Amino acid sequence: MAELARARRFRPGPRLVSALVGGAAAILVLYPIAFLIQASLSVGDPQARPPEAYGLDNFADLPRYGHIFANTVSVAVAATVMAVVVGFVMGWILSRTNVPGRGALEQLMALPYYVTPLMGALAWSLIGSPSGGFLNQVWRALGGRDHLIDVTTPYGIAWVMALFEGSVAFVMIGAVMKSMDPALEEASQVLGAGRLRTMLRITLPLVLPGVLGAAIFVFAEMLGSFSAALVLGLPSRFYVVTTAMYQLVSQYPPQFPRAAAMGVSLFGVMFAMVYVYRRVVQAGSYATITGKAFRARAMDVAGLRWPLLGVCLAYLGVAVVLPVVTLLYASVQRLATAFPRAGNFTLANYETALSLDAVRAALWNSLLLGLGTASIGVLLMGFLAWMIYRSRLPGVGVIEYVLMFPQAVPRLVFAFGMLWAWLIFPIPIYGTLWLLLIAYLTVFLPLGLRTIAGVMLQIDRSLEESAQMCGASWGYRMRTVTMPLLRPGLVAAWLLLFIASVRELGASILLMGPKAKVITPTIVESWFSTSTELTAAMALLQTLAVSLALVLLFKVARRATQPAGE
Amino acid sequence: MSDHEPHGPSRRQILKAGALLAAAPILGASRPAAAQAPAKSTKVLDFHTGADVAKAEQEGEVVYYSHDGEAGIAALLEGFRKDFPKIKTNYVRAQTGALYAKITAERSAGRFGVDVLQLSDISPAIDFQKKGGYEPYVSPEHAAYKPAYQSTPGGHFTWMGVTFAGIAYNRSKVAPPQAPKTWKDILSPAYKDGISAKLSTSGMQHMQWYMLRKLYGADFWPEFAKQRPKGFDSRAQLFDRLAKGDDRVCALAEYAGYTLFKEKGAEIDFVSPPDGLPATPALIGVVNRAPHPEAAKLFLDWALSNRGQAVNQTQTILLYGSVRSDAPPMATGKKLTDFKLLFPTDWADFQASHGAFVKEWNAMMGL
Numbered sequence: 001m002a003e004l005a006r007a008r009r010f011r012p013g014p015r016l017v018s019a020l021v022g023g024a025a026a027i028l029v030l031y032p033i034a035f036l037i038q039a040s041l042s043v044g045d046p047q048a049r050p051p052e053a054y055g056l057d058n059f060a061d062l063p064r065y066g067h068i069f070a071n072t073v074s075v076a077v078a079a080t081v082m083a084v085v086v087g088f089v090m091g092w093i094l095s096r097t098n099v100p101g102r103g104a105l106e107q108l109m110a111l112p113y114y115v116t117p118l119m120g121a122l123a124w125s126l127i128g129s130p131s132g133g134f135l136n137q138v139w140r141a142l143g144g145r146d147h148l149i150d151v152t153t154p155y156g157i158a159w160v161m162a163l164f165e166g167s168v169a170f171v172m173i174g175a176v177m178k179s180m181d182p183a184l185e186e187a188s189q190v191l192g193a194g195r196l197r198t199m200l201r202i203t204l205p206l207v208l209p210g211v212l213g214a215a216i217f218v219f220a221e222m223l224g225s226f227s228a229a230l231v232l233g234l235p236s237r238f239y240v241v242t243t244a245m246y247q248l249v250s251q252y253p254p255q256f257p258r259a260a261a262m263g264v265s266l267f268g269v270m271f272a273m274v275y276v277y278r279r280v281v282q283a284g285s286y287a288t289i290t291g292k293a294f295r296a297r298a299m300d301v302a303g304l305r306w307p308l309l310g311v312c313l314a315y316l317g318v319a320v321v322l323p324v325v326t327l328l329y330a331s332v333q334r335l336a337t338a339f340p341r342a343g344n345f346t347l348a349n350y351e352t353a354l355s356l357d358a359v360r361a362a363l364w365n366s367l368l369l370g371l372g373t374a375s376i377g378v379l380l381m382g383f384l385a386w387m388i389y390r391s392r393l394p395g396v397g398v399i400e401y402v403l404m405f406p407q408a409v410p411r412l413v414f415a416f417g418m419l420w421a422w423l424i425f426p427i428p429i430y431g432t433l434w435l436l437l438i439a440y441l442t443v444f445l446p447l448g449l450r451t452i453a454g455v456m457l458q459i460d461r462s463l464e465e466s467a468q469m470c471g472a473s474w475g476y477r478m479r480t481v482t483m484p485l486l487r488p489g490l491v492a493a494w495l496l497l498f499i500a501s502v503r504e505l506g507a508s509i510l511l512m513g514p515k516a517k518v519i520t521p522t523i524v525e526s527w528f529s530t531s532t533e534l535t536a537a538m539a540l541l542q543t544l545a546v547s548l549a550l551v552l553l554f555k556v557a558r559r560a561t562q563p564a565g566e
Numbered sequence: 567m568s569d570h571e572p573h574g575p576s577r578r579q580i581l582k583a584g585a586l587l588a589a590a591p592i593l594g595a596s597r598p599a600a601a602q603a604p605a606k607s608t609k610v611l612d613f614h615t616g617a618d619v620a621k622a623e624q625e626g627e628v629v630y631y632s633h634d635g636e637a638g639i640a641a642l643l644e645g646f647r648k649d650f651p652k653i654k655t656n657y658v659r660a661q662t663g664a665l666y667a668k669i670t671a672e673r674s675a676g677r678f679g680v681d682v683l684q685l686s687d688i689s690p691a692i693d694f695q696k697k698g699g700y701e702p703y704v705s706p707e708h709a710a711y712k713p714a715y716q717s718t719p720g721g722h723f724t725w726m727g728v729t730f731a732g733i734a735y736n737r738s739k740v741a742p743p744q745a746p747k748t749w750k751d752i753l754s755p756a757y758k759d760g761i762s763a764k765l766s767t768s769g770m771q772h773m774q775w776y777m778l779r780k781l782y783g784a785d786f787w788p789e790f791a792k793q794r795p796k797g798f799d800s801r802a803q804l805f806d807r808l809a810k811g812d813d814r815v816c817a818l819a820e821y822a823g824y825t826l827f828k829e830k831g832a833e834i835d836f837v838s839p840p841d842g843l844p845a846t847p848a849l850i851g852v853v854n855r856a857p858h859p860e861a862a863k864l865f866l867d868w869a870l871s872n873r874g875q876a877v878n879q880t881q882t883i884l885l886y887g888s889v890r891s892d893a894p895p896m897a898t899g900k901k902l903t904d905f906k907l908l909f910p911t912d913w914a915d916f917q918a919s920h921g922a923f924v925k926e927w928n929a930m931m932g933l
Contacts (some may be wrong), residue, residue, distance in 0.1 A: 047667070244933055251663045513658070
């Protein structure tokens, strides 16, 4: 009886829970990474598993791909700058100003992130290819020469990457801005600072962890970007690391070791980025949510409201309306061309897309996995964020580095590590949706962690400490203080994880089995093997299904982020 | 068709493969690579099978790994399901290299989930055979296939169909009188920065590289590199770009891709150079330790029979020419014998050239 009573009294403390969750997350990441590193050191038969011999030959061979690394870094930097600037400006406009239609715009502004990068790249390829691009066709028809725009240049590729893979910056920065006490900005204005000065001197420094987190995240996304470089880079013989690796592993015999070495070499870049982030975060205090109550209020920007609205609408035009309309137009043609001909219109592409069993099953699986990944991920990553940034437990710095690993490796390469790792795992989950769920939870750890951490760093420790002083247990404090304050970050993370899962490509393309297919790789395969028109139809059907799911989810999310009493 | 008929690896290679197999048992249990007796056959519908159809239906499923596109695979599997509605079909689609990597990794880890494998490149097929990956099964339908269109020994893989390539151009970008007529014409500076081909992932591209190098010497491709060709993964991409005018000329224009896009109304023309058209087979075989062995055999027999070949030949998304001796014409009304096809005379030499091809081609494409 005494033992039973003791067992009933047992509550796992933060140390034990942290050790278990942190350890499990670290294993999720390190287990496949170990296989990846092993592959990068393989110098025998590139197909042999385990390797026949070990050495550094694959790394020694990397300098001959110097031009590809240079391409990757230059395009990633350009795209990150574009994405973060746009994300910050949009985040500021929609979170901190009284721009008209703010609520609706805010939801619309995240739309580019729902558009898969492949869909965005395809659309912009149709719009801005130098010869066949619709815009350039119209340009020549109006008497222009050559072409007006060319999206197959490095800047064109960066532009498309920023629009569709960098749109996450807006969501991440926006979540941080929403949690900021407007009293600080108001104080600045009362003391005579203008709106711009307030934005640069008050808003920007306060949201710096969020901006920096977003920048690091976006930069890593760009390093691993695949679709835009594949669709737009190949026509101009412009390879980045991911497209080069894809070619290396797709050819016979597949050059896994060389591809793995390329992926592993990106670790260094990512470590440097995480180091900078931690230094910045540790150097200053960014708490804007303190014991003092505040109510999120928008700044009155008076006459600037309309120009700011114009900026938002212009962004929506190039990132959502133009690509979707272009794809819609292409999807109802037999052979997409800028100038319509009656005989060229058809609904056959939709008939084909809907008749493919694989598409229907894949779409359903993707939505299911999105729900699973987002729900489990938010709990897991929320706890990990608390552990890393709040718990003061020993070793959390190392855990953070470990959890950032998946971001440092393009998912296509990480998937090879996972393929080898989970193939030999005794529990037969290979080829099932369970493996994809584990894969998504692993590769999206950095996304969830960064999003939640951006908000968590703004919450002053004193709130939890006050609860502790009042005698609240750790679990009670988490439930009644930390989690409610984190709610905007958690909701943003949930939505991001859901969308990221539904549009995931790199990991899924290798891990999906014949009975566990997901939609984005299916669309990519269609692009490889059928036509732009059919692929456009499939991509639009995917977007439609995801949009319907999101309408429901947004309703729930809005309720969750509404301050009590409103 | 040319006089150069293909043949499989030599006896010496097979023996060597056996030794390698003993030293590197990465693909699980395998049987000796010996010629198999034809399976006892029964007639089903209008073809012959060595499979136990009742057992196959009891297994209820067949898992197919293929390099073909989603829509092409769907068309083929739908044809099979129509004939055998009690057998479900599942598939995995990937580029041949990635597909081969996947199946190799799976089998080395003791996962055996695939029944039938189709590849577009003979090099990995021979490699898979050497590693004991195929279940030796001589289909009754093999009687309609010359030994040249089967593995050596027979029963490992078979030529399920043939695809071949000439040159194609966009009529709105290149006037027919200025269009290339021969393979050497693709070296014309007029097409610089406007010509496309496939990447080194393609078995068809390897074949073209090998055959034109044999015909015109080792300098042919370095000259072609000066054109700054653009490389893509699939024929669909090549023709998509050609039809839209993004490229003026396609140097590796598969007849199947041309037919598909011509049907859509693209302003493109196909050129058959007089020296011949490089051709490559799609290879199909039953995998050993298949989870549904009888269904796998039934599917193979069906695919090699005139019923399966009809799907291959008439679905424009596939359009593989049949090498069956009694094959009807393709959807275009033409048979393979209407074209002058180029195959290697020495397949071992062709296979051995793969490394040199990948190196030269990757460098040419800027990789």
